[in-house]
Amino acid sequence: MINETVEAPLGMTAERQAVVTEVGAAPPKDWIIVTRGIKREYDMGGEIVRALRGVDIAIMRNEYVAIMGPSGSGKSTLMNVIGCLDTPNAGEYWLNGKEVSRMTDDELARVRNKEIGFVFQTFNLLPRATALHNVELPLVYAGVAADERKRRAKEALARVQLETRMDHRPNELSGGQRQRVAIARALVNNPSILLADEPTGNLDSTTSEEIMKVFESLANQGQTVIMVTHEQDIAAHARRVVVLRDGLVASDDRRSSFVEKIGLAG
Amino acid sequence: MQQIRVQKLKSFFTLLGVMIGVTFLIAVVSIVGGMSRYMTDTLVGKIMAVNSFELRHRPNINLGEHDEGYWRELWRRPRIRETDAEPVIASLPDGVRWAVIGNDNLVVESKYVAKPQQVQTYTVTEDYFAIKRMEPAQGRLLSPQEYERGMPVIVIGEDVAKYFFPSLDPVNRQVTIRGIPYTVVGVMEKQGSAFGVSFDKFIIAPHKSALNRYVNAHGVIDAIMFQTQSREGLQTAMESVRQVMRARHGLRPNQKDNFSLETSDSALEFWNKIKSYLVMAGVALPAIGLVVGAIVIMNIMLVAVAERTREIGIRKALGARRKDIMSQFLVESAMLSTLGAALGIITGFAFAQVIAAVTPLPAAVELWSVLVGISIGAGVGIVAGVYPASRASLLDPIAALRQE
Ligand SMILES: Nc1ncnc2c1ncn2[C@@H]1O[C@H](COP(=O)(O)OP(=O)(O)OP(=O)(O)O)[C@@H](O)[C@H]1O
Numbered sequence: 001m002i003n004e005t006v007e008a009p010l011g012m013t014a015e016r017q018a019v020v021t022e023v024g025a026a027p028p029k030d031w032i033i034v035t036r037g038i039k040r041e042y043d044m045g046g047e048i049v050r051a052l053r054g055v056d057i058a059i060m061r062n063e064y065v066a067i068m069g070p071s072g073s074g075k076s077t078l079m080n081v082i083g084c085l086d087t088p089n090a091g092e093y094w095l096n097g098k099e100v101s102r103m104t105d106d107e108l109a110r111v112r113n114k115e116i117g118f119v120f121q122t123f124n125l126l127p128r129a130t131a132l133h134n135v136e137l138p139l140v141y142a143g144v145a146a147d148e149r150k151r152r153a154k155e156a157l158a159r160v161q162l163e164t165r166m167d168h169r170p171n172e173l174s175g176g177q178r179q180r181v182a183i184a185r186a187l188v189n190n191p192s193i194l195l196a197d198e199p200t201g202n203l204d205s206t207t208s209e210e211i212m213k214v215f216e217s218l219a220n221q222g223q224t225v226i227m228v229t230h231e232q233d234i235a236a237h238a239r240r241v242v243v244l245r246d247g248l249v250a251s252d253d254r255r256s257s258f259v260e261k262i263g264l265a266g
Numbered sequence: 267m268q269q270i271r272v273q274k275l276k277s278f279f280t281l282l283g284v285m286i287g288v289t290f291l292i293a294v295v296s297i298v299g300g301m302s303r304y305m306t307d308t309l310v311g312k313i314m315a316v317n318s319f320e321l322r323h324r325p326n327i328n329l330g331e332h333d334e335g336y337w338r339e340l341w342r343r344p345r346i347r348e349t350d351a352e353p354v355i356a357s358l359p360d361g362v363r364w365a366v367i368g369n370d371n372l373v374v375e376s377k378y379v380a381k382p383q384q385v386q387t388y389t390v391t392e393d394y395f396a397i398k399r400m401e402p403a404q405g406r407l408l409s410p411q412e413y414e415r416g417m418p419v420i421v422i423g424e425d426v427a428k429y430f431f432p433s434l435d436p437v438n439r440q441v442t443i444r445g446i447p448y449t450v451v452g453v454m455e456k457q458g459s460a461f462g463v464s465f466d467k468f469i470i471a472p473h474k475s476a477l478n479r480y481v482n483a484h485g486v487i488d489a490i491m492f493q494t495q496s497r498e499g500l501q502t503a504m505e506s507v508r509q510v511m512r513a514r515h516g517l518r519p520n521q522k523d524n525f526s527l528e529t530s531d532s533a534l535e536f537w538n539k540i541k542s543y544l545v546m547a548g549v550a551l552p553a554i555g556l557v558v559g560a561i562v563i564m565n566i567m568l569v570a571v572a573e574r575t576r577e578i579g580i581r582k583a584l585g586a587r588r589k590d591i592m593s594q595f596l597v598e599s600a601m602l603s604t605l606g607a608a609l610g611i612i613t614g615f616a617f618a619q620v621i622a623a624v625t626p627l628p629a630a631v632e633l634w635s636v637l638v639g640i641s642i643g644a645g646v647g648i649v650a651g652v653y654p655a656s657r658a659s660l661l662d663p664i665a666a667l668r669q670e
């Protein structure tokens with residue numbers, strides 16, 4: 001449901017506007033992500049925290065989108081909903097033509113496994129498993145046979161230039177290398193979308209630059225990427241910037257006009 | 267498994283409960299198994315010969331719970347009499363051996379020891395030793411003439427020989443029973459013992475000897491023992507004995523037998539009954555250990571789930587379904603518990619061997635108990651793991667990922 005007191009966000013194209021307004025209808029084919037009036041509220045002992053208050057977003061295949069906004073504006077909450085880790089209290093979420101907001105836990109697990117690659121700020125690797133095994137994990141849950149699993153995991157590690165480190169455990173890797181393992185793991189199932197919530201938040205600037213190059217090259221290869229970031233120069237890699245403020249989309253624009261119209265988030 | 271290796275010591279204590287439970291199980295099963303084999307192979311063969319049965323007025327062995335009426339009926343039964351022997355024996359099919367037996371505890375003296383002693387004293391007819399397969403170790407058996415004339419001669423068990431004739435050759439020496447001297451003609455082979463009861467404390471005299479007056483008062487006899495050549499013949503022989511006795515006791519067709527016919531199977535049945543009680547005790551004891559073990563494992567698994575919340579979150583984020591998480595923890599819990607059971611099997615056998623070595627109780631390894639032990643281990647692990655595993659599987663992925 002669209003919150004009627006709020007105007008269409010700055011920079012929303014008429015095309016996107018049309019897709020998000022058609023409540024209940026499956027979006028046209030190339031719109032890989034469509035959210036309509038997504039709300040997420042937390043009940044903190046009587047006090048209701050409204051993390052998302054009606055978010056409308058439409059993202060096409062092959063887009064590279066940055067999500068920005070001040071701390072607490074709901075970026076992570078939105079990413080969790082898009083990544084099927086969390087379910088909204090209200091609104092619709094269509095992923096790849098299927099309505100996710102009505103799925104059961106196990107169906108969501110399936111979608112996370114097949115459609116989504118998630119990269120976290122804190123890497124979230126299994127500490128006792130080797131890089132290779134970490135990358136294999138999604139394939140384990142996809143039911144891929146061991147040989148095939150190894151082959152594909154090695155391939156994914158090669159895509160992030162880590163084939164020489166596959167027998168290392170996370171604590172034997174640098175921060176940048178760990179994040180590359182996490183990216184390889186996110187890619188190994190050929191997901192429709194790659195989600196990253198502040199993937200460089202724990203890295204120094206040189207390493208951040210290195211990681212951003214990985215994302216950029218993936219985007220150039222046609223991978224749909226959605227990334228949350230605080231930093232403008234990182235957002236500058238993206239071709240589209242969505243700005244959240246207080247759980248609503250404040251602006252949604254191509255990068256070229258983003259700098260002129262909004263200035264920096266914060 | 268990595269998890270298990272990291273926490274070796276902790277795991278060991280985790281396993282203790284299951285280990286102790288299975289240890290008891292294996293030990294009890296081995297000992298009961300050993301005793302069982304012993305009973306069937308040795309003991310029953312000694313108490314009762316193969317393919318044999320006994321006619322008595324009351325059963326030697328009373329199985330199960332009986333009401334007062336049962337006991338009253340037993341006390342009212344007529345005794346088996348000397349006069350019953352002849353018609354019963356006359357009715358037997360060819361090839362059936364028989365022996366009339368009387369026995370009582372009598373005070374026995376000898377001039378070689380100061381103190382008289384009570385000894386089980388038997389009077390028997392000729393075929394007794396052949397049926398029981400007893401051979402003399404020294405001297406000889408009773409001769410046909412001695413049976414015929416009821417001469418004052420006896421054969422004795424090893425314990426009796428040792429007691430009354432310390433460091434002497436008993437053969438041709440005498441003991442005195444009720445003032446009458448009896449000459450020892452033979453000492454029988456060692457019969458051994460079971461559960462601390464010796465089978466070598468006996469004196470056997472011819473049925474017609476003067477002793478018969480004391481063991482079989484007033485024309486009453488304790489038992490007639492029969493032995494057939496084959497197992498099949500046993501039923502026929504029993505049936506003819508039954509019919510003769512029913513007729514002699516004047517029973518109508520609707521009345522029950524008022525005498526007892528016991529086979530070696532009854533003795534085995536008796537043992538099986540004891541065994542079932544032993545096994546019950548042997549199950550109750552391990553059960554306590556296993557319940558404790560299950561509780562400990564459940565706790566350890568709950569701790570593991572709490573410690574690995576983040577890992578669970580990661581796995582869920584990567585597409586693990588509930589059942590994936592569930593089975594991961596169930597497998598871990600089952601492996602832990604099975605390891606405990608395996609240790610328990612080893613210590614259980616060791617325990618049984620030690621018991622067999624230091625007590626008269628025998629022990630035998632039962633293969634099925636190993637399989638049961640392993641299955642119980644796995645089962646306990648799975649049961650104990652269900653609650654922690656389902657807690658893990660129900661964790662909210664985001665909350666789990668947020669945990670530090
Ligand atoms: N599990 C939760 N329980 C209660 N409130 C929550 C929970 N998760 C998020 N919130 C609240 O929802 C709002 C949005 O949080 P969110 O993490 O999405 O912000 P964010 O934009 O990612 O911020 P940051 O840039 O600091 O990561 C915040 O006010 C936060 O306190």
Ligand SMILES: [Mg+2]
Pocket residue numbers: 075076077197
């Ligand atoms: Mg955040």
